Amino acid sequence: MRTTESLPELQRKACRLRQHIIRMVGVGKAGHIGGSCSCADLVAALYFRVMQVDPAQPDKPGRDRFILSKGHAALALYAALAERGFFPVAELDRLKQLGAMLQGHPDRLRTPGVEANTGSLGQGLSIANGMALAARLDGSDGRMYVILGDGEINEGQVWEAAMFAAFHRLDHVIAILDRNGLQAMGPTKTRLDTEPLSEKWRAFGWFVIEINGHDFGQILNAFNQAKAHRGSPTLILAHTVKGKGISFAENNGAFHNGIMNQEQFNLANRELEAALDGLQDQP
Amino acid sequence: MTEAQPNRVTYGSTLVELGHRNPRIVVLDADVPKSTNTCQFQQAFPDRFFNCGVAEQNMICVAAGLAASGKIAFASTFAVFASMRACEQIRTSVAYPRLNVKIVATNAGLDNAGDGVTHQGIEDLAIMRSIPNLTVLSPSDPVTTRKAVLAVAQQDGPIYMRLGRNLSPLLHNENVDFQIGRMIRLREGTDLTIIATGNMAHAAVTAAKALSEQGIQARVLDCHTIKPIDREAILAAANETMGIVTAEDHSIIGGLGSAVCEALSECCPALVRRVGLKDCFASSGRDYRKLLAYFQMDATAIQAEAEALMQSRRAVKVPSMLTECPAI
Amino acid sequence: MSRVVTTKTQNPRVAYGEALLELAAHNPNVVALDADLCKSTMSTLVQEKYPERFFEMGIAEQNMAATAAGLALSGKLPFIHSFAVFVSGRAYDQIRQAICTARLNVKIVGSSAGLSDFGDGATHQSIEDMALMRTLPQMTVLSPCDAYEVKKAVWAMAEREGPVYLRLSRNDVPWVTEADTPFEIGRIQQFRPGKDLVIFATGTMVATALEAARQLAACGISAKIVNVATLKPLDEAGIQRESQGMHGVVTVEEHTVIGGLGSAVLEALSGSRVPVQRIGIRDGFGTSGMSHAELLEHYGLTATAVVGAASELMEGRTAP
Numbered sequence: 001m002r003t004t005e006s007l008p009e010l011q012r013k014a015c016r017l018r019q020h021i022i023r024m025v026g027v028g029k030a031g032h033i034g035g036s037c038s039c040a041d042l043v044a045a046l047y048f049r050v051m052q053v054d055p056a057q058p059d060k061p062g063r064d065r066f067i068l069s070k071g072h073a074a075l076a077l078y079a080a081l082a083e084r085g086f087f088p089v090a091e092l093d094r095l096k097q098l099g100a101m102l103q104g105h106p107d108r109l110r111t112p113g114v115e116a117n118t119g120s121l122g123q124g125l126s127i128a129n130g131m132a133l134a135a136r137l138d139g140s141d142g143r144m145y146v147i148l149g150d151g152e153i154n155e156g157q158v159w160e161a162a163m164f165a166a167f168h169r170l171d172h173v174i175a176i177l178d179r180n181g182l183q184a185m186g187p188t189k190t191r192l193d194t195e196p197l198s199e200k201w202r203a204f205g206w207f208v209i210e211i212n213g214h215d216f217g218q219i220l221n222a223f224n225q226a227k228a229h230r231g232s233p234t235l236i237l238a239h240t241v242k243g244k245g246i247s248f249a250e251n252n253g254a255f256h257n258g259i260m261n262q263e264q265f266n267l268a269n270r271e272l273e274a275a276l277d278g279l280q281d282q283p
Numbered sequence: 284m285t286e287a288q289p290n291r292v293t294y295g296s297t298l299v300e301l302g303h304r305n306p307r308i309v310v311l312d313a314d315v316p317k318s319t320n321t322c323q324f325q326q327a328f329p330d331r332f333f334n335c336g337v338a339e340q341n342m343i344c345v346a347a348g349l350a351a352s353g354k355i356a357f358a359s360t361f362a363v364f365a366s367m368r369a370c371e372q373i374r375t376s377v378a379y380p381r382l383n384v385k386i387v388a389t390n391a392g393l394d395n396a397g398d399g400v401t402h403q404g405i406e407d408l409a410i411m412r413s414i415p416n417l418t419v420l421s422p423s424d425p426v427t428t429r430k431a432v433l434a435v436a437q438q439d440g441p442i443y444m445r446l447g448r449n450l451s452p453l454l455h456n457e458n459v460d461f462q463i464g465r466m467i468r469l470r471e472g473t474d475l476t477i478i479a480t481g482n483m484a485h486a487a488v489t490a491a492k493a494l495s496e497q498g499i500q501a502r503v504l505d506c507h508t509i510k511p512i513d514r515e516a517i518l519a520a521a522n523e524t525m526g527i528v529t530a531e532d533h534s535i536i537g538g539l540g541s542a543v544c545e546a547l548s549e550c551c552p553a554l555v556r557r558v559g560l561k562d563c564f565a566s567s568g569r570d571y572r573k574l575l576a577y578f579q580m581d582a583t584a585i586q587a588e589a590e591a592l593m594q595s596r597r598a599v600k601v602p603s604m605l606t607e608c609p610a611i
Numbered sequence: 612m613s614r615v616v617t618t619k620t621q622n623p624r625v626a627y628g629e630a631l632l633e634l635a636a637h638n639p640n641v642v643a644l645d646a647d648l649c650k651s652t653m654s655t656l657v658q659e660k661y662p663e664r665f666f667e668m669g670i671a672e673q674n675m676a677a678t679a680a681g682l683a684l685s686g687k688l689p690f691i692h693s694f695a696v697f698v699s700g701r702a703y704d705q706i707r708q709a710i711c712t713a714r715l716n717v718k719i720v721g722s723s724a725g726l727s728d729f730g731d732g733a734t735h736q737s738i739e740d741m742a743l744m745r746t747l748p749q750m751t752v753l754s755p756c757d758a759y760e761v762k763k764a765v766w767a768m769a770e771r772e773g774p775v776y777l778r779l780s781r782n783d784v785p786w787v788t789e790a791d792t793p794f795e796i797g798r799i800q801q802f803r804p805g806k807d808l809v810i811f812a813t814g815t816m817v818a819t820a821l822e823a824a825r826q827l828a829a830c831g832i833s834a835k836i837v838n839v840a841t842l843k844p845l846d847e848a849g850i851q852r853e854s855q856g857m858h859g860v861v862t863v864e865e866h867t868v869i870g871g872l873g874s875a876v877l878e879a880l881s882g883s884r885v886p887v888q889r890i891g892i893r894d895g896f897g898t899s900g901m902s903h904a905e906l907l908e909h910y911g912l913t914a915t916a917v918v919g920a921a922s923e924l925m926e927g928r929t930a931p
Contacts, residue, residue, distance in 0.1 A: 030730065061353075071734065096730050096899040098909055104732035104899040108351070108380050116351065117380045119734030120697065121670050123372055126341045130348020130356075133333060137309070138352070151647060154669035157372075160341035168333075183670065184647045185655075191647055192669025367707055370743070371700030375734055379896055400712050406746040410703075413742035413870040415895045536878065537746045537870045544877035545869065548887040555881040563748045564712055595882065 005048045007216045008282035013083065014044040015276045018245045020079035022268045024095045027260055034242040034255040036075035038180040038213070039147050042238060043068075045219045046145055047080040055085040058112045062140040065115045065131055069124020070149035070178065071105040072257070077114070078102050086113035122155025124148065125175060129161055132170040143227060146175045151183025154192045159204070165233040166205030173233040174226045175206075178213065180242035182253045201235045213238030247271055285425045287453045290446040291389040293425040295320025297432040298357060299327045307353060308436065311346050313339045313360035318448075319389045321359050339364050343372040343386070350382040355436055358384060362391035362404030362445050366411060377441045378416045385435050385442045391421075392532030393560070393574045394447035394482060399567035404445070405560050408480075409537025411443040412510050418463065419510040420444040421531075421539075423484035424454040427507055430461035438463060447482050447532065449571055454484055454505065464508045466516040472500035475589055475596075476520035476527045480506045480539045483530035483558070483580070490585035501528075501589060509542055517546040526554035526592045530585050532575070535559040554596055556588040613803035614836070616818045620783035624722055626758035627779055628653025630765035631690060635661055638688060638769065644679055645692045646672045651781075652692035652722040672697050676705035676717070683715040688769060694728065695721030695778060696737035699744060710774050711749045718768050719744075719776045725815065725865035726897050726906040727781035736897030741813075742870025744776040745843045751775040751796060752843040754864075754872075756817035757787045760840055763794035771796055778814060780865070782903050785818045787838075797841050799849040805835030808924055809857045810917060811850065813839045813872045816863040816890075819907075823917035830918075832925055834861075839872055847879040854885050859924030863890040863917055865907070888920040 005013060017040045025031030043066075047053070051064040068077045075095075082089045087101060094100040101110050105119025116127045128144040135142050152158065165173050183191055194200070198208045207229050211218040219238070226234035242256070243249025246268045249258065260268065285293065301308050302324055311333045316322040325332040335342035339360055346356035359365075365388035366373075377384045391404045411419045420442065422431040428446065435442045459467060469484065470491050479487035484505045491501040502524055504516055520527055527547075529540040540557030547553050560578055568574035575581040635641040635657050644666045649655040658665035668675035672693050679689035691698065698721050699706075710717045721740050728735045744752045751771060755764045761779065768775040787802070788794075802817065803824050812820035817838050824834040837853050839846075854860050860880065862873040873889030880887065892910050900906040907913060 072731075096732070096901065098898065098900040098905055100899065102899075104730045105734045107732070116347070117375060117734065119732065120371060120375045120701070123340075123344045123376050126344030126372075127348040127351070127376060129341070130345035130350075131352050132348070133309075133345065134349045134352030134354050137331065137354075151670050154647070154671045156671060156673060157338075157340040157344070160336075160338035161344070164335060164338065164341055164345065167336075184651075185645075185649050185667065191667050192671065364704070367704035370703040371697070374700055374739070379733055401708050406707070409746040409870055410743055413739040413867055415867070534746060534748070537742060537874065540881075541870065541874045541878055544881050545874055545889070548873075548877050548889065550886065552880075552884040552886050554884065557878070557881065 008279055010044055010048055010216050012276060012279050013048045014041045015272055015279065016083060017044055017076060017079040019272045020082065020092055021075040022265065022272065024075050024092050025260060027262050027265045030257050030259050032072040032075060032257050033246065033249050034182065034258065035070060035073040035149060037244045037246060037249065038240040038242045039073055039178045040076050041214050041216065042147060042176055042178065042219060043076045043080045045216060045223065047084050049220060050223045051145065058086060062142050064143045064145065066145045067116045067118065067124040067128050068106055069118055069146050070121065070152050071118030074106050077106060081113040121152040122157040125158055125161035128173050129165050129170060132173045135172060144173045148175055148177050150177060150179045150181065150188050150194065151191065153194050162204045162206065169231055170233045171230050174236065175233065176236045176238055178238055178240050180240045182242045182256065184256050186253050198237050205232055207232050207234045208237055209234065210237045213240035214244055245272065245275065285429055285457060287450060288425055289449055290422065290425060290428040290451045291320045291448065293428045294387055294432055294446055295323035297429045298324040301436050302328045302331065305355065305436065307355050309349050309354045309356050311335055311342050311356060311358040313337060313342045313364065315360055319359040339369040340372045343369040344376045346384045347376040347382050350384045356384045357387055359387045359389065361402060362388035362407045363402055366404055366407035370410060374414050378414045381416050381440050383439055387444045387446065389446045390448045391445040392447060392482065393565050393578065394449055394532060394571055396568040396571045396574050400564045403565055405534050405565065407445055408509050408533050408539065412537065412542060416441060417510065418442045420508055421481040422507045423481055423505050424451050426453060426455040426457060426459060427461055431507060434461065434463050445481065451482065452485055454488065464511045464513055466504040466506045466513040468502065469505050470501065470503040472502035473524055474500045475592055476502040476504060476524045477530060477585060477589065478504045478506050478527055478539065478543055479530040480509060482532045486582040487530050487585055489582035490589065493586050494589055499589065499593060506539060509539055512542045512546055514546045517543055518551050521547055521551045521553035525596045528556045528558060528585060528588045528592060530558040532580065533559050534562060536562055554592055556592050558585050558588050614787050614821060616821045617786040619786045621758035621786065622783050623758055623761045623779045624653045624781065626761040627765060628656040630762040632656045632660060634765060634769055635664065640686060640688045642666065642682055642687045642689050643692065644668050644675050644689055646670055646675050646697065648693055652720065654692045672702040673705045676702035677709045679717045680709040680715050683717050688716060690718045690720055692720045692722060694735060695724035695740045696735055699737060699740035703743060707747055711747045714749045714773050716772055717774050719774065720779065721776060722779050723781035724778045725780060726910065727903050729900045729903045729906050732899040733896040738867045738892050738897060740778060741842055741866050745870065745875065749773055750843060753796065753841055754778045754814040755840050756814060756838055757784050759786065759788045759790055759792065760794055767794060767796050780815050784815055787818050787821065797844045797846055799846045799853065800838045801835060801853065802838050803836035805833040807833045808859045808861065808921055809835040809837060809853050810861040810863060810921065811837050811839050811872065811876050812863040813842065815865050816912065819912065819914050820863050820917055822914040823921065826914060826918050827921055832921060834921055842872060842875055845875050845879055850876055850879040854880055857885060860885055860887040861890060861917060861920045861924065862887065865912055867892045867894055869894055886924060888924060890916055890920055
C-alpha cells in the first residue's frame with residue numbers, strides 16, 4: 001500500500017528517521033551518520049509516499065523495490081523499515097549486536113524489507129537491473145528504486161550497469177544519486193572527481209532530473225516524472241548535504257563514519273526535537 | 284541418448300530442455316554464448332536470454348536481481364572471468380544472500396589451450412570452494428553434465444559449475460546414479476584410490492588400466508562435486524586402500540587435492556599425492572593433450588604418482604601413536 | 612626460549628603506515644595508491660609527506676590494481692591499499708591477470724582483515740583473502756603476528772621482487788616478538804618448544820596459540836608453537852620437520868578453514884599420516900558484533916578452542 005503523507009508529514013517522518021539514526025549510533029561508537037542523513041529525506045519520500053510496499057507482505061509480487069546500493073547508509077533504511085512496520089522499532093536498539101536482525105550493512109536474509117545485500121559499493125544498480133528484467137518478464141509494474149552514492153560511482157561496475165539499463169530500456173529502474181559531495185576520505189572533487197554528472201548519465205542514455213534532495217516538493221515531483229517516463233531509466237540527481245539535519249555533521253567529512261561524544265549526541269537530539277516541534281503545527 | 288561431445292554443448296542443450304520444462308529459468312551470458320553454448324537457449328527462448336556484454340560483474344548481479352525475483356538464473360562465461368572478474372560479486376551478491384543463481388563457467392583449465400594463460404582458469408575451484416554457501420561442481424562427461432545441470436536447477440541456492448572446452452568422452456552410462464555430493468565409482472580396487480574431477484576422470488581410468496597391468500589395482504572415483512565433498516567416499520578410500528592420488532585440471536593449491544586433504548585431516552590422515560598444475564601459470568598450446576603432458580597432468584603423470592605412492596607406502600613405517608580411524 | 616604474549620599492544624595498521632613512510636623516505640621509487648580508505652589503511656602517512664607519490668584512486672579497486680601494474684612496469688614500487696575483502700576480491704582478476712601473470716613488483720595490502728571490522732558485518736569481513744591469494748601463482752602471502760613483524764614484513768616485501776600480499780588486522784594486537792627477532796619471508800619460526808604436538812598459527816592467532824600453550828602446559832601437555840608469517844611460499848620442509856614425532860597438528864587462523872593456513876599445512880603434510888585439526892571459521896560468512904573479541908569467541912577462534920582441539924588430538928579422538 002502506498003501511504004499518502006502530506007509534505008509536512010513527510011518532513012516530520014524524515015526528522016523521525018534522523019532521530020533513529022542518531023540513537024542507533026549513540027555515543028562513542030562509529031556510525032555512518034553523514035551518508036545516512038543526506039539521504040533520509042529521499043528514503044522518507046520513498047517509504048511514506050512513493051513506493052507500493054506492504055510490511056505485512058514483504059515479498060508480495062509486483063511490489064516496488066528499494067535497493068540501498070550505498071549500503072553503509074543502512075541506518076536510514078533500517079529507520080524507515082521500522083517506522084513503516086516491517087519490524088519492531090525496538091530492533092533498532094540491537095543494531096550490530098551479535099545475532100541481531102540489523103547488521104552493519106543490509107542483509108536480506110536477516111531483515112524483513114531489505115531487498116538486497118549491499119555494503120560492497122557498486123553492485124546495487126546491477127541487482128536492480130535484474131529485478132527490472134524479471135518484472136518485465138512477469139508483466140509486473142513495480143518500480144526499482146536505487147540510491148547510489150556519489151563516491152560509489154567511482155566503481156566501474158556502476159557504469160556497466162548504467163549502460164545495461166539504458167540498452168535494455170529499463171524505464172522501471174529509477175536511480176537516485178545522493179550527491180553530497182563527500183566520500184570516506186574527503187570531498188569527491190579531490191578524491192576522484194566524477195563531474196560532470198548529469199551530462200555523463202545523459203550520455204549513457206538516462207533521463208536525468210536534477211533536484212534539491214531535501215526539498216520534498218522537488219523530490220515528489222521528480223519521482224512522479226520518473227514514474228511517468230518511458231523508454232529509458234531515470235536518474236534523479238539529488239543535491240544533498242552530508243549529515244543534513246545535524247549541525248555539527250553537515251558537510252563534515254569526519255562524520256562519514258564518525259563518533260559522537262555525549263555533548264554532540266545531546267545536541268543532535270535537541271536539534272531534531274526542535275525541528276519536530278517546529279513542524280508540529282503544520283497540517 | 285547422450286553423445287560424446289564437449290560438455291559445454293551438453294550444457295547448452297540441457298538448458299533448452301530446462302527452459303521448456305520451467306518458465307522460471309532465465310539465462311545470462313557475458314558475450315560468449317557461442318562458446319558457452321547458451322546460444323542454444325537464446326535461440327529457443329530469446330525473451331528469457333540476456334547477453335550482458337563483456338561485463339561480468341554486472342551480469343552476476345543482474346542474475347542476483349533476477350533470482351531475488353523468483354527466477355532461476357543461469358549465468359555463463361569463461362571460468363577464468365566468472366571466478367575472478369566477478370569474484371566479489373559472487374561472494375557478496377549471490378552466495379552471502381544464498382540466491383538461486385547457477386554460475387556455469389566453461390572453457391575451464393588448460394582445456395582452453397590456445398588462448399593461453401589469461402583465458403585458462405586454473406584457480407576457480409580453489410576460489411569458489413572458499414566462499415560459504417556455494418555448491419561447486421565439476422562433472423566429467425556429457426552424461427553427468429546433463430544430470431548435473433538438471434540437478435542444480437532443482438536445488439535451491441547458489442551453484443558454481445565448471446566445464447571444459449573440448450570433446451569429453453562418455454564415461455558413464457545413461458542410468459548412472461548422479462547425486463550432488465556423492466562420488467561415482469568408476470573402477471574397483473584396493474591398492475590405492477585415484478580421485479579425479481572433470482576432464483581428469485577419463486585420464487584416471489586410463490591410468491588405472493595401465494596400473495592394473497603392473498598388478499596395482501586402483502579404485503577410481505569421479506568426484507563431480509567439489510563442495511560439499513563426499514567425505515564418506517574419501518574416508519573409505521583412506522581406510523580401505525593404501526593412499527590417494529588426486530587429479531584435476533587445476534592448480535594443486537586449493538582445489539580437489541586440498542579438499543581431499545581437508546576431509547582426511549582430523550581423523551583419517553592418509554598419504555595423498557596431488558596431480559595438477561604445480562602452482563604455475565601454464566601457456567598456450569595447440570593441443571590440449573600435449574599441454575597436459577607437458578605440465579605433467581595426464582594419465583602418465585597420474586600413473587607415476589600412483590607408483591610413487593605405492594613405493595612410499597611400502598617404505599613408510601606408520602607411527603605407533605596413530606590410532607585406528609573410528610567409524611564415521 | 613619461548614615467546615610470551617605481552618600486555619603491550621599496538622595497532623598493526625599504524626605500524627604499517629610508519630614502516631611504509633620510512634620505506635618511502637629511503638626509496639624514491641615507492642609509490643602508494645589507495646581506494647578512498649587511506650586514513651584507515653594508514654597510507655595517508657605517505658600522502659601527507661610525499662603527496663606527489665600518493666595516488667587516490669577513489670572507490671575503484673580494479674582500476675587501482677591495474678594502474679599499479681602500469682607503475683611497476685615503469686620502474687616504480689607501488690603499494691596498493693584497501694580493506695582485505697575489497698582488494699583481494701574486487702580486484703582479483705586484475706591482480707591475477709595484470710600483476711601475477713607478468714610477475715610485477717606490486718605490493719597489495721589488505722587492511723582490516725578477518726573479523727576485525729566487527730561492526731560492519733560480512734560484506735567487510737574478509738575470511739577468504741589468504742585462500743584467494745595463495746591460489747595465485749607468483750604471489751607471496753604474508754600474515755605477520757604483531758607490530759614488529761608488520762614493520763619487518765614491509766621492508767622484506769619491498770626487497771622481494773614480484774607480487775606480495777600483506778594481511779593486516781584492524782585492531783590492536785599484543786606484542787609477541789621483539790625488535791631484534793629475525794624475520795625472513797618463507798621461513799616458519801618456532802616460538803615455543805614442545806614435545807607432544809605442534810600448533811601452527813598465523814597473524815592475530817599467534818598470540819592466541821601462545822596463550823593456549825600456556826594453558827596446555829598447566830594440564831601437562833607440551834605444545835610447540837610455530838609462527839607461520841609466510842603462507843606462500845610455504846616453508847614445507849619446516850612444516851614437515853616441526854611435525855615429525857608429534858602426536859598431532861593444530862592450525863589456527865582468523866580465516867576460513869578452507870584454503871588458508873590449515874589447507875596449506877595439510878598440503879605440506881600430505882605425504883605423512885599425522886592428524887591435523889584446523890581452527891578457523893567453519894565455512895560461514897562473518898556477522899556484525901559489538902567487539903572483535905566477541906566475534907572471535909562466537910566463531911571459536913580462542914585459546915580455549917585451541918586447547919580443546921589439542922586435547923582431542925592427545926586423546927586420539929576425532930574432530931566433532
